[in-house]
Amino acid sequence: MDFSPELSEDQLQIKEWVHGFAEKVVRPAASEWDEREETPWPIIEEAAKLGIYGWNFMAEAMQDPTGLTLPVAVEELFWGDAGIGMSIMGSGLAAAGIAASGTQEQIMEWVPQCYGTADKVMLGAFAASEPNAGSDVAAIKTRAVRDGDDWVLNGTKTWISNGGIADVHVVVAVVDPELGSRGHASFVVPPSTPGLSQGQKFKKHGIRASHTAEVVLEDCRIPGSCLLGGPEKLNERLARIREGKPGNAQAAMQTFEATRPSVGAQAIGVARAAYEYALQYAQDRVQFGRPIIKNQSIAFTLADMAMEIDAARLLVWRAAWLGRNQKFKNAEGSMAKLKAGRVAVWSTERAIQILGGNGYTREYPVERWHRDSKIYDIFEGTEQIQQLVISRAISGLRIE
Numbered sequence: 205m206d207f208s209p210e211l212s213e214d215q216l217q218i219k220e221w222v223h224g225f226a227e228k229v230v231r232p233a234a235s236e237w238d239e240r241e242e243t244p245w246p247i248i249e250e251a252a253k254l255g256i257y258g259w260n261f262m263a264e265a266m267q268d269p270t271g272l273t274l275p276v277a278v279e280e281l282f283w284g285d286a287g288i289g290m291s292i293m294g295s296g297l298a299a300a301g302i303a304a305s306g307t308q309e310q311i312m313e314w315v316p317q318c319y320g321t322a323d324k325v326m327l328g329a330f331a332a333s334e335p336n337a338g339s340d341v342a343a344i345k346t347r348a349v350r351d352g353d354d355w356v357l358n359g360t361k362t363w364i365s366n367g368g369i370a371d372v373h374v375v376v377a378v379v380d381p382e383l384g385s386r387g388h389a390s391f392v393v394p395p396s397t398p399g400l401s402q403g404q405k406f407k408k409h410g411i412r413a414s415h416t417a418e419v420v421l422e423d424c425r426i427p428g429s430c431l432l433g434g435p436e437k438l439n440e441r442l443a444r445i446r447e448g449k450p451g452n453a454q455a456a457m458q459t460f461e462a463t464r465p466s467v468g469a470q471a472i473g474v475a476r477a478a479y480e481y482a483l484q485y486a487q488d489r490v491q492f493g494r495p496i497i498k499n500q501s502i503a504f505t506l507a508d509m510a511m512e513i514d515a516a517r518l519l520v521w522r523a524a525w526l527g528r529n530q531k532f533k534n535a536e537g538s539m540a541k542l543k544a545g546r547v548a549v550w551s552t553e554r555a556i557q558i559l560g561g562n563g564y565t566r567e568y569p570v571e572r573w574h575r576d577s578k579i580y581d582i583f584e585g586t587e588q589i590q591q592l593v594i595s596r597a598i599s600g601l602r603i604e
Contacts, residue, residue: 215273218265222277225256226284234285237413238572243369244288244413245325251292252322256281259316262296271528275469275520282473286576287413289470294365294414295319298328300463301374305390305432314392318372326395329370331361331419338363339589342385346421348377355391355431357424360403363583367417368402371395375421379438386445390432399424410575463584464537465527468520468544471580472513475548478555478573479509485559502558509551516544535590535597542590545580552577 211219229250237244251257256277265274282289295318302314318328337343346359357377361367373393380387393400403418431438444450483506486497496502523540526532552574556563563570581587595603 211272211276212270215268215270215276218273219276219280222256222280223283225251225254226281230281230284230288234288234413234569235566235572238285238287239412241407241412243415244291247288248291249322249325252320252325255322257292257295257319257325258322259299259319262299262319269528271465271524271526272521274466275524278466278469279473279476279517282470283477284473285413286470286474286573286579287411289473290365290411290414293466293470295326295328295370296466297330297365297463298370298372298374301330301376301390302392302432304462306392307432307434310392310429310432310434314372317395318370320371326371327366327369328372328374329364329366329368329419330374331364331367332376333363334360335362339586341388344376344378344385344388346375346377347381348375348379348389348391350379350428351425353428354425355428357391357393357399357421357426359421361419361421362403363406363416364419366415367419368400368405369415369417373400373419374432375419380442383442383445387442389438391426392430392432393421393424393426394430397424397426409578410572411579412575462527462537464541465520465524467580467584468516468523468540471541471544471548471577472517472520474573474577474580475509475513475516475544475551478552478570478577479506479513481568481570482506482509482555482558485562496558505554505558509554512547513551516540516547519543533597535594538585538590538593538597541580541585542587542594545577545587548577548580549574 229247233244233247248257255261265277278293281292299315299318303311306314317326320326332341332344334344334346337345346357346361348355348357357375359377361375372395375391375393376388377391378387379389399422401420403420405415405417408416428435486502486506487495489496497506519540523532523536526536552570555570556574559568559570562568565571585593592603
């Protein structure tokens with residue numbers, strides 16, 4: 205991959221377009237929606253009117269042969285605010301789950317319904333985690349049982365972005381308990397399906413403008429056509445596994461691996477916001493008769509922040525390019541997400557330190573960015589899970 209050229213003219217225009225929305229619409233509202241801990245519907249609707257929230261934008265970004273359009277746009281959006289950014293991008297995880305496992309007909313039917321239209325905004329949710337199955341995907345207990353032409357789902361999902369308020373839910377469930385994690389499949393639960401309800405809504409440390417809740421499935425009956433990939437593909441895969449042959453990756457893992465570069469880009473947006481704010485503050489803040497940036501301890505910290513953010517971005521861009529053009533060879537998606545998450549937490553903490561007491565108050569945004577950053581060490585694969593994935597990839601061994 206050659207990084208010597210600049211971004212294309214189209215990519216630069218998208219970057220400027222999304223940055224303008226983040227600067228003029230998202231940032232001014234960020235503190236309010238963080239305090240309210242509610243889904244920022246007016247901002248999602250504005251994003252839909254502009255074309256930033258919608259299937260067409262996501263489809264165009266995903267078709268970019270370089271793979272860079274989506275992470276470039278995501279970084280700018282999350283530079284604005286991570287909580288609002290998650291409310292806008294949360295449907296993308298459901299769309300990715302459908303794209304990873306579904307047939308072409310299912311993708312065309314259901315992915316647009318994860319977004320709706322500018323006049324009628326809709327949401328999507330991807331439901332994999334459970335109270336006793338977070339990092340341990342093999343511990344998923346939600347069952348999908350065939351009943352005639354239908355499937356009946358029972359179980360409880362947790363930590364679900366847009367959970368319970370989404371129009372379209374993509375649910376990972378067990379179809380063959382004897383096969384462990386290889387006996388999973390993904391299902392679409394259509395809008396207003398009886399038996400699906402919202403459980404507990406979580407009050408979170410960060411990204412508080414993003415709705416996160418339990419999804420409860422009680423005798424939730426869906427048509428057979430909602431099995432992603434279809435019955436023939438599922439039966440063939442289960443038969444191979446029962447014969448001891450390799451099967452495809454777990455349904456949840458396929459989705460998470462595909463989205464990790466974009467999640468890394470989210471973290472970079474948060475880190476960059478903190479760095480830029482701390483840099484300007486250090487230039488403006490005068491102590492002992494001079495701007496504090498003239499102290500080496502401050503200047504060197506900012507230098508390290510700039511370096512680490514650039515390094516993380518290059519890992520994300522490499523992973524995005526590989527994900528679009530090749531397959532990951534050494535868990536490059538996990539490398540990008542792991543590094544970007546660490547950089548976000550570290551950079552936002554350093555930003556607070558540079559601002560001193562001001563950085564610890566809600567009068568300044570760096571404390572919110574620090575709260576928002578921590579999720580990138582946790583969701584869509586914890587820091588330790590990323591290390592596990594990488595260690596297995598580079599060693600070829602089953603590291604436990």
